[in-house]
Amino acid sequence: MTVKVALIGYGAIAQDLFFKVQDDPYLTIKQVLVRHRSCEIVKPLLCSTIEVISSIDDLDDDIDFVLECAGHEALCEYGEAVLRRGIDLGVLSAGALSDINLDTGLRQAAHQSGSKIIVVPGAIGGIDAISSVGKTGLTAVQYTGRKAPLSWKGTPAENVCDLENLSEPFEIYAGTARDAARLFPKNANVVATVALAGIGFDETLVRLIADPFVSRNTHRIEAHGDNVSFSFETCSGTLPDNPRTSALTSQSAYRILKMRSDSFFL
Numbered sequence: 001m002t003v004k005v006a007l008i009g010y011g012a013i014a015q016d017l018f019f020k021v022q023d024d025p026y027l028t029i030k031q032v033l034v035r036h037r038s039c040e041i042v043k044p045l046l047c048s049t050i051e052v053i054s055s056i057d058d059l060d061d062d063i064d065f066v067l068e069c070a071g072h073e074a075l076c077e078y079g080e081a082v083l084r085r086g087i088d089l090g091v092l093s094a095g096a097l098s099d100i101n102l103d104t105g106l107r108q109a110a111h112q113s114g115s116k117i118i119v120v121p122g123a124i125g126g127i128d129a130i131s132s133v134g135k136t137g138l139t140a141v142q143y144t145g146r147k148a149p150l151s152w153k154g155t156p157a158e159n160v161c162d163l164e165n166l167s168e169p170f171e172i173y174a175g176t177a178r179d180a181a182r183l184f185p186k187n188a189n190v191v192a193t194v195a196l197a198g199i200g201f202d203e204t205l206v207r208l209i210a211d212p213f214v215s216r217n218t219h220r221i222e223a224h225g226d227n228v229s230f231s232f233e234t235c236s237g238t239l240p241d242n243p244r245t246s247a248l249t250s251q252s253a254y255r256i257l258k259m260r261s262d263s264f265f266l
């Protein structure tokens with residue numbers, strides 16, 4: 001069986017994913033949803049069998065899985081409609097779920113239609129273990145994220161340091177996962193994933209660092225419970241089309257698609 005997929009967004013992650021999927025006999029990217037103004041730009045980048053749409057109403061009835069790879073706003077805009085159609089939704093912009101209303105709305109839509117929300121681990125490893133133990137087994141979770149200074153451009157980091165001229169690592173944020181996810185929508189989706197898997201947005205503590213000595217994005221999780229403890233560090237180079245996004249993100253998204261198409265999965 002070929003799994004028919006629709007992508008929301010056609011930026012760095014979606015394009016990298018597209019190249020991974022194109023030779024896969026069990027997966028087909030059938031539709032790509034972009035903003036209306038981007039339709040004519042995206043169409044020539046894709047083969048003619050892939051339909052480029054700009055309204056969620058144009059999603060085909062036979063789509064098996066929709067993957068959001070477009071940002072917080074897009075998840076707010078389209079997430080509920082996808083789930084209400086009974087289609088499972090993969091989420092990369094997990095940080096948007098720090099908004100309680102959005103999180104509740106999506107869960108209700110999924111519950112009522114029988115569809116599922118799959119939060120893609122994306123750029124971070126160790127989520128399986130954190131999620132297996134969960135809230136009941138963990139007492140403290142600390143996340144520390146490091147990226148090169150220019151990856152924090154256009155974020156509140158610009159108000160606390162001179163990103164262009166940092167000569168040593170600088171802590172640009174310390175606080176809860178909830179505030180981190182809201183303040184850094186393009187850099188702290190992994191923070192939200194850790195929070196959702198573990199002890200929640202308000203209990204997960206976060207440090208974000210602009211580090212002139214790192215060339216790869218680095219995500220460190222320290223998690224402790226009464227009977228278990230974890231330390232995980234994930235280092236990944238970035239995607240050519242978006243130097244702030246880890247290349248691991250699209251590999252992880254591809255794995256989630258394979259999970260739906262393959263008969264043996266790990």
Ligand SMILES: NC(=O)C1=CN([C@@H]2O[C@H](COP(=O)(O)OP(=O)(O)OC[C@H]3O[C@@H](n4cnc5c(N)ncnc54)[C@H](O)[C@@H]3O)[C@@H](O)[C@H]2O)C=CC1
Pocket residue numbers: 008009010011012013014033034035038069070071072073074077092093094120121122123124185186189190193241242245246249
């Ligand atoms: N969970 C994870 O590990 C990670 C998650 N992300 C999330 O994935 C998103 C995409 O990342 P990249 O591909 O690197 O970003 P990108 O900026 O290269 O691509 C995003 C694309 O989505 C499109 N887009 C934005 N809003 C849209 C909307 N309402 N409807 C349709 N298209 C829309 C943009 O035009 C752009 O082409 C990020 O904004 C972030 O929220 C990013 C990195 C890691």
Ligand SMILES: O=C([O-])CC(=O)C(=O)O
Pocket residue numbers: 123185186187188189190191217244245246247249
């Ligand atoms: O790509 C990464 O390393 C992580 C990231 O941007 C995010 O979580 O939003």
